[in-house]
Amino acid sequence: MKLEFHCDGFQPVLVGWAEQTVRWFVADLGLKNNLIFELLGREDGTGHDGTATEGGLVEVVIDGAHAYPYLWAVNPKCGTGYVNNVTLIENAEELFIYLAAHELRHLWQWENKRAASTLLRLMKMTDETDADLYAIRVLSAFKSQ
Numbered sequence: 001m002k003l004e005f006h007c008d009g010f011q012p013v014l015v016g017w018a019e020q021t022v023r024w025f026v027a028d029l030g031l032k033n034n035l036i037f038e039l040l041g042r043e044d045g046t047g048h049d050g051t052a053t054e055g056g057l058v059e060v061v062i063d064g065a066h067a068y069p070y071l072w073a074v075n076p077k078c079g080t081g082y083v084n085n086v087t088l089i090e091n092a093e094e095l096f097i098y099l100a101a102h103e104l105r106h107l108w109q110w111e112n113k114r115a116a117s118t119l120l121r122l123m124k125m126t127d128e129t130d131a132d133l134y135a136i137r138v139l140s141a142f143k144s145q
């Protein structure tokens with residue numbers, strides 16, 4: 001697999017760290033398909049955003065003016081199954097880890113459709129719950145390093 005990492009406007013001091021973190025997720029999830037990861041530094045709505053497409057494009061946006069601590073919660077209009085009001089995010093690094101882990105877990109779900117659908121069925125959860133649970137687990141591991 002090939003990873004292209006682009007950054008525009010994110011905190012310069014964190015760019016190298018962010019790319020290494022994405023590489024860690026790629027290895028942890030065993031992702032095989034090519035991936036383009038875009039990290040942007042300005043978001044007009046909530047101050048952060050994340051999207052992933054099955055073609056392997058992931059976009060994470062974190063506004064430099066985002067307020068912390070932030071209790072992870074997604075607008076109900078965005079879908080069901082998010083694990084809201086559980087995870088306290090204390091800075092931009094933690095928000096990046098959460099968003100990147102969540103979006104890259106969607107790539108894992110698409111690359112491993114049988115395993116993912118079995119997991120979602122047995123655990124009676126949505127793809128968003130699975131992505132949030134992965135993000136919570138990974139963020140917890142990073143915090144305890």
Ligand SMILES: [Zn+2]
Nearest residue numbers: 102106128131
């Ligand atoms: Zn999601």
